[in-house]
Amino acid sequence: MQAGKPVLYSYFRSSCSWRVRIALALKGIDYDILPISLIKDGGQQFTKEFKTLNPMSQVPTLKIDGIILTQSLAIIEYLEETRPTPVRLLPQDPKKRAHVRMISDLIASGIQPLQNLSVLKKVGQETQLAWAQAVINSGFGALEHVLQSTAGKYCVGNEISMADLCLVPQVANAERFKVDLSSYPTINRINKTLLTMEAFQVSHPSRQPDTPPEFQA
Amino acid sequence: MQAGKPVLYSYFRSSCSWRVRIALALKGIDYDILPISLIKDGGQQFTKEFKTLNPMSQVPTLKIDGIILTQSLAIIEYLEETRPTPVRLLPQDPKKRAHVRMISDLIASGIQPLQNLSVLKKVGQETQLAWAQAVINSGFGALEHVLQSTAGKYCVGNEISMADLCLVPQVANAERFKVDLSSYPTINRINKTLLTMEAFQVSHPSRQPDTPPEFQA
Numbered sequence: 001m002q003a004g005k006p007v008l009y010s011y012f013r014s015s016c017s018w019r020v021r022i023a024l025a026l027k028g029i030d031y032d033i034l035p036i037s038l039i040k041d042g043g044q045q046f047t048k049e050f051k052t053l054n055p056m057s058q059v060p061t062l063k064i065d066g067i068i069l070t071q072s073l074a075i076i077e078y079l080e081e082t083r084p085t086p087v088r089l090l091p092q093d094p095k096k097r098a099h100v101r102m103i104s105d106l107i108a109s110g111i112q113p114l115q116n117l118s119v120l121k122k123v124g125q126e127t128q129l130a131w132a133q134a135v136i137n138s139g140f141g142a143l144e145h146v147l148q149s150t151a152g153k154y155c156v157g158n159e160i161s162m163a164d165l166c167l168v169p170q171v172a173n174a175e176r177f178k179v180d181l182s183s184y185p186t187i188n189r190i191n192k193t194l195l196t197m198e199a200f201q202v203s204h205p206s207r208q209p210d211t212p213p214e215f216q217a
Numbered sequence: 218m219q220a221g222k223p224v225l226y227s228y229f230r231s232s233c234s235w236r237v238r239i240a241l242a243l244k245g246i247d248y249d250i251l252p253i254s255l256i257k258d259g260g261q262q263f264t265k266e267f268k269t270l271n272p273m274s275q276v277p278t279l280k281i282d283g284i285i286l287t288q289s290l291a292i293i294e295y296l297e298e299t300r301p302t303p304v305r306l307l308p309q310d311p312k313k314r315a316h317v318r319m320i321s322d323l324i325a326s327g328i329q330p331l332q333n334l335s336v337l338k339k340v341g342q343e344t345q346l347a348w349a350q351a352v353i354n355s356g357f358g359a360l361e362h363v364l365q366s367t368a369g370k371y372c373v374g375n376e377i378s379m380a381d382l383c384l385v386p387q388v389a390n391a392e393r394f395k396v397d398l399s400s401y402p403t404i405n406r407i408n409k410t411l412l413t414m415e416a417f418q419v420s421h422p423s424r425q426p427d428t429p430p431e432f433q434a
Binding site: 054055056057058065067069070071072073074075077078081082094095097098101102104105106108109110112113114119122131139141142143145146 | 271272273274275282284286287288289290291292294295298299311312314315318319321322323325326327329330331336339348356358359360362363
């Protein structure tokens with residue numbers, strides 16, 4: 001595979017895709033988006049062609065530097081290691097790095113997988129809203145507690161990090177599932193601060209090439 | 218908090234705890250285990266005391282260097298950054314590092330959270346075996362495909378890595394849920410190779426201080 005401009009396989013409303021879109025924006029990496037609809041045609045992620053790129057049938061998937069990468073946090077760590085400037089997504093101090101990864105994993109392993117589309121389909125239409133709310137409330141309760149000791153302006157101190165790239169898309173999911181955010185003042189505050197930044201705005205689900213008109217900002 | 222000998226809060230059968238136990242063994246780190254039963258007393262992870270350590274009420278949790286860390290992969294990355302010898306758990310090459318993290322996340326975000334005890338409880342006793350099998354088969358199908366292009370003797374080439382620390386405990390879960398492993402020859406082969414190593418044996422669920430007699434090797 002020739003290494004040209006990176007190509008991101010993305011779905012406008014996928015919170016894991018959004019994490020990577022923020023990273024690409026913060027690092028100023030020019031890339032093309034190839035939209036994969038998780039809904040149209042029974043889910044374009046299940047086509048044979050896409051499965052050769054990502055056998056998990058998931059977005060995001062990134063073609064970059066002649067390789068194909070999947071799993072949003074693995075992609076972000078790769079971008080960090082190969083393109084550390086202009087914005088670092090992990091602090092220099094190992095303990096702070098651990099806190100960033102801890103918060104990122106709390107969201108990426110502890111919340112998001114349990115409320116994603118494929119799980120909610122299995123749970124069934126009648127109970128899926130209550131299921132998603134329970135998962136997010138449980139995770140956000142823990143996250144709020146963690147943030148009270150790690151947060152400054154952002155999730156870990158006053159420097160933006162990978163943890164913030166996980167936070168904002170997860171809050172958007174929470175809002176979509178009508179979770180009351182008033183119990184999570186720190187999450188709420190950091191989310192609002194981050195949403196004022198350009199990298200979070202250009203990568204927002206409402207501003208993607210595959211955003212349907214009714215979801216456009 | 219004073220930094221003394223590290224303390225691992227662990228449950229013998231928790232696959233995420235096992236990942237960290239393997240890392241500690243490979244790196245030759247002396248530590249104490251403090252068992253947290255996920256079953257006794259309605260789950261010791263839910264006590265107020267434990268929740269102050271880990272608000273997610275999950276094992277593993279590691280006290281080390283004066284801080285408390287949660288999330289197995291964040292813990293392993295911290296051990297790697299602060300104790301790179303005698304055995305490295307991430308390769309030097311950024312592309313290979315990305316493959317290691319991709320496989321680790323495939324298991325840690327894409328399989329394990331969907332078949333852990335708390336989810337199976339919510340799914341209900343009648344359907345939990347079929348649910349767990351479906352999740353593991355779907356993930357292992359993808360993983361087998363990925364490994365066919367990344368694996369050598371181990372998950373990524375011929376050096377042991379964090380991906381291997383995720384693989385073996387997940388295969389043990391698969392066996393517990395009676396998943397037929399014959400469709401996954403690469404997974405099966407790597408698992409068997411790894412299980413011959415001392416670090417995987419001393420950390421095995423059958424050899425922990427909290428292993429009940431009926432699960433002892």
